[in-house]
Amino acid sequence: MSTISVIIPAYNAEATIKETIDSVLNQTFTDFELIVVNDGSQDSTLEIVSSISDPRIRVFSYPNAGVSAARNRGLSEARGEYVSFIDADDLWTPDKLEAQLAVLQANLQAGVAYSWTDWIDESGQFLRSGSHMKLSGNVHSQLLLRDFVGSGSNPLIRSQSLTEVGGFNESLKPAADWDMWLRLAEKYEFVNVPSAQILYRVTPNSMSSNIWQMEEESLQIIDRAFAQSPESLPELKKQVLGERYKYLTIKSVEGKLERRRGLSAARFFWQAIRYDPSWLKRTKLMLILLLKISLATVLPPQQAQELLNKIQNFSQTNQ
Numbered sequence: 001m002s003t004i005s006v007i008i009p010a011y012n013a014e015a016t017i018k019e020t021i022d023s024v025l026n027q028t029f030t031d032f033e034l035i036v037v038n039d040g041s042q043d044s045t046l047e048i049v050s051s052i053s054d055p056r057i058r059v060f061s062y063p064n065a066g067v068s069a070a071r072n073r074g075l076s077e078a079r080g081e082y083v084s085f086i087d088a089d090d091l092w093t094p095d096k097l098e099a100q101l102a103v104l105q106a107n108l109q110a111g112v113a114y115s116w117t118d119w120i121d122e123s124g125q126f127l128r129s130g131s132h133m134k135l136s137g138n139v140h141s142q143l144l145l146r147d148f149v150g151s152g153s154n155p156l157i158r159s160q161s162l163t164e165v166g167g168f169n170e171s172l173k174p175a176a177d178w179d180m181w182l183r184l185a186e187k188y189e190f191v192n193v194p195s196a197q198i199l200y201r202v203t204p205n206s207m208s209s210n211i212w213q214m215e216e217e218s219l220q221i222i223d224r225a226f227a228q229s230p231e232s233l234p235e236l237k238k239q240v241l242g243e244r245y246k247y248l249t250i251k252s253v254e255g256k257l258e259r260r261r262g263l264s265a266a267r268f269f270w271q272a273i274r275y276d277p278s279w280l281k282r283t284k285l286m287l288i289l290l291l292k293i294s295l296a297t298v299l300p301p302q303q304a305q306e307l308l309n310k311i312q313n314f315s316q317t318n319q
Contacts, residue, residue: 002056004032004097004156005080009070010049011039013088016201018048019124023091025054029098032056037074040064045088067152068168068176075167083157090153091120091199099193100156110136111161111188112181115197117150122203130200136192140185141236143178144225145243151200152177161188174210175217182225202255211252211264218244242275253292257304262296269293 006024010017017036024034034054038046038061049059062073071085082101086092100113117130133148142148149155165183168176184190203209222244226237245268252265269289273279280286291311295304 002031002033002080004029004082004084004101005074005078005159006032006034006097007071007074007078007083007085008034008036008088009039009067009074009085010036010041010045010088011064011067011070012041012043013045014041014043014048016089017045018052020086020088020090021049021052021057023094024086025052025056026094027092027097028094029101032097033058033078033080035060035074035077037062037070039067039070066170066173068170068172071152072167072170075162078159081159083159083162084155086153087151087201089201089203090151091124091201092153093195093197093199095195096197097156099195099197103191103193104156104158107136107189107191109189110191111158112155112184112190113157113193114149114155114190115193115195117154117198117200118196120199120201122201124199124201127202129196132194132196134192134194135190137189138185139190140182143182143185143190144222144236144240146247147178147181149177149181151198153200154198155181157184158188172217172220174214175221178218179221182221186228209251209255211248211261211268214251215248215268218248238275242272242279245269245272245275246279248272249289253289253296256301257292257296257299257308258301259297262293265289265293266297 008020034057036049036057036059038059040063046061060073060077075083084097096115100115104110104113116132119127119130121127130150131146131148135142135148161184164187169179172179222240249265249268249272252261252268292308295308299307
């Protein structure tokens with residue numbers, strides 16, 4: 001039996017699946033099985049995976065049911081003492097599994113080890129750093145405020161812990177990761193590896209770009225969390241809602257500036273400052289957000305982006 005089970009849910013991932021698998025096979029820790037769940041792909045994903053010769057790889061094909069169902073199907077086949085997931089377009093640094101396993105073995109009370117995530121674009125170029133937070137122990141309250149895990153491709157989890165909390169909620173899509181981390185944090189401690197070891201690929205069609213579904217699912221998760229913790233202060237829920245709407249505001253104006261997203265960003269922005277008026281004190285961020293929201297709602301997408309680029313270039317030149 002392998003020490004770690006790595007699970008890759010893959011749907012129409014022909015452009016990136018080989019690079020993702022290579023980043024797993026190149027790990028410095030080698031005692032793992034790699035379970036690839038082909039989630040009804042209509043492209044050459046299955047052919048690419050099948051062409052990779054490594055005895056640690058096991059491939060399972062099912063009709064398309066979504067990433068949460070694919071992860072759960074992978075879990076049903078997993079044999080390892082620990083489990084880690086990686087999406088079919090993300091990457092790991094070579095020391096990811098080794099470092100996370102070491103901190104879990106050194107902290108027997110912890111059920112989850114997580115590292116830091118950085119963001120890359122479609123071509124694999126660095127975009128920006130993610131949330132590099134050093135939080136360990138009982139992190140449930142901090143995780144409610146902000147999903148500092150940052151990616152479904154991040155944590156290494158004890159199999160026993162996953163069995164205890166159950167699989168991914170298949171009724172959720174963009175917020176399914178956050179829901180899982182919160183359920184784990186209710187019962188288990190987390191431990192941090194202070195190193196950027198996950199490269200999260202940002203694409204226009206990723207689930208996390210659906211800000212409307214993200215809002216709906218986030219509110220469901222927040223309501224559930226506080227319904228189960230009636231002793232929590234109302235002020236904490238207000239703070240959690242404020243942080244979530246800040247996230248949604250920023251997420252809305254990332255990438256292509258479109259009118260629908262701009263209007264939603266304006267609504268999210270109003271909700272964020274309603275819950276946390278102190279956010280307005282971040283003057284530079286406010287100017288950037290209001291500029292992007294204004295451009296998105298007033299101009300066609302291409303003109304909005306061109307004007308934004310000119311303003312940004314002018315600002316950089318005159319700094």
